[in-house]
Amino acid sequence: MQRQCSIAIVSALFVAGLLAFPHTGRCESFNFGFETGDLTDWTAEGEAFEFQPTWGDNPTARGRGQASEHAGDWWLGLYEAYQGPEIGEALGQVAGAIQGDGPQGTLTSDDFSLIGETMNFLMGGGAHPWVDDAAPTCVNLVVNGDVVRTATGANTETFSRQEWDIAEFKGERGHLVVVDNNGGGWGHPNFDDVHQADASGTNISWDRVLAVGAQGKLPVTWAHMKRYY
Ligand SMILES: [Ca+2]
Ligand SMILES: [Ca+2]
Numbered sequence: 001m002q003r004q005c006s007i008a009i010v011s012a013l014f015v016a017g018l019l020a021f022p023h024t025g026r027c028e029s030f031n032f033g034f035e036t037g038d039l040t041d042w043t044a045e046g047e048a049f050e051f052q053p054t055w056g057d058n059p060t061a062r063g064r065g066q067a068s069e070h071a072g073d074w075w076l077g078l079y080e081a082y083q084g085p086e087i088g089e090a091l092g093q094v095a096g097a098i099q100g101d102g103p104q105g106t107l108t109s110d111d112f113s114l115i116g117e118t119m120n121f122l123m124g125g126g127a128h129p130w131v132d133d134a135a136p137t138c139v140n141l142v143v144n145g146d147v148v149r150t151a152t153g154a155n156t157e158t159f160s161r162q163e164w165d166i167a168e169f170k171g172e173r174g175h176l177v178v179v180d181n182n183g184g185g186w187g188h189p190n191f192d193d194v195h196q197a198d199a200s201g202t203n204i205s206w207d208r209v210l211a212v213g214a215q216g217k218l219p220v221t222w223a224h225m226k227r228y229y
Contacts, residue, residue, distance in 0.1 A: 030112060030206040033193040034074040037087060039107065046105020048078050048180040048188070051093070055084030059157040062096035066157040071122060071193035077157070078103070078125065078137075078180050078188035101126075101187035107178040113212040114143070114172050116196025116204050120163040124190030125153035128182050135182035137189040141166070143174040155186045166196070 031041040034053035044052075053074040060067050061082070068077060073084070081099040082088050088097075119141065126137035130150040141149040141164065149164040178191050195203040 028207075028210045030110070030210060032195065032206055033072050034076060035072045037074055037084070041110045043108045044105060045108075046103070046180075048099075048103040048105035049076075049107050050103070051081040051083055051088075051099055052076050052078070052107075054080035054082055055088060056082070056095070058082045058096060058098075062098060064157055068124070068157055068190070069122075069159045075122070075159075075190065075192035076107070076178060077190045079157070079190075101185065102183045104180050104183055104187075106180070109176040111173045111175045112209055114166055114169040114174050114196070115209055115212055116170075117165070117167045117199045118163050118197045118201070119149070119166050119194065120161055120197060120203075121151075121194035122159035122190075122192040123151050123153050123162045124157055124159040125155075125188045126182060126186030127152045127155045128186070130179065135184065135187065136179050137182045137187060138179050139189060139191050140177045140179060141174055142177055143169050143172050147177075148174075153186075153190060157190060159190060159192060163197075 031039070037053065037055070039049065039052060054077040055074055057068045057070070058077060058080040059065075068075065070077075079098055079100060081097045082093050082095055083091065085095075121139070123139060128135055128137040129152050130136045130138045130140055130147060136152070138150050138152045140147045148169065149166065151162050151164070154160070176194065178189055180188055182188070195206075196209060197203050
């Protein structure tokens, strides 16, 4: 009887846990470096992302003299219009093809939990800041509807890694927005390979980030509940 009662209590707690943490238990990933070859986990508005992500060192392929130095095979390079030897060439694209600075738009990531001390990423392209430029090219971190961090390139196609201190947002949810509001000179951002890192500077796996539910707590799983059984 006692055992049946324990089972009933544990079952009730487990169901309650699932209801409280509806996003838990899923096998998720986040397209942090665009290595899916598409914009999975991101939502595009406008025309700027029609040919994204781009594949390989397309600036070198077009003779720009500024190697991209991206991570993996794929990255956001909003001047480019080459989606690689499979997807791109099936669409009639050739290596070195461009869309130029004209197109504009935004790309917004899915929400995720902020659990790190810092966030780091590869940033390139134009140096038009979110603040004080009517036509920004940048990447923003948005928390509770506010742009709390922002970064631009340095007017070069070549990536360099940048880092934000995000410790004060621990336990909050946020998302990234890649902004191209500029159709003129250096009117495009480049972006790739974003991570949160712990106090030692070690990147936190996205699997671990995604295991933290929308309420900012670790998910309740059957393994957790069995401790009470
Ligand atoms: Ca990449
Ligand atoms: Ca543009």
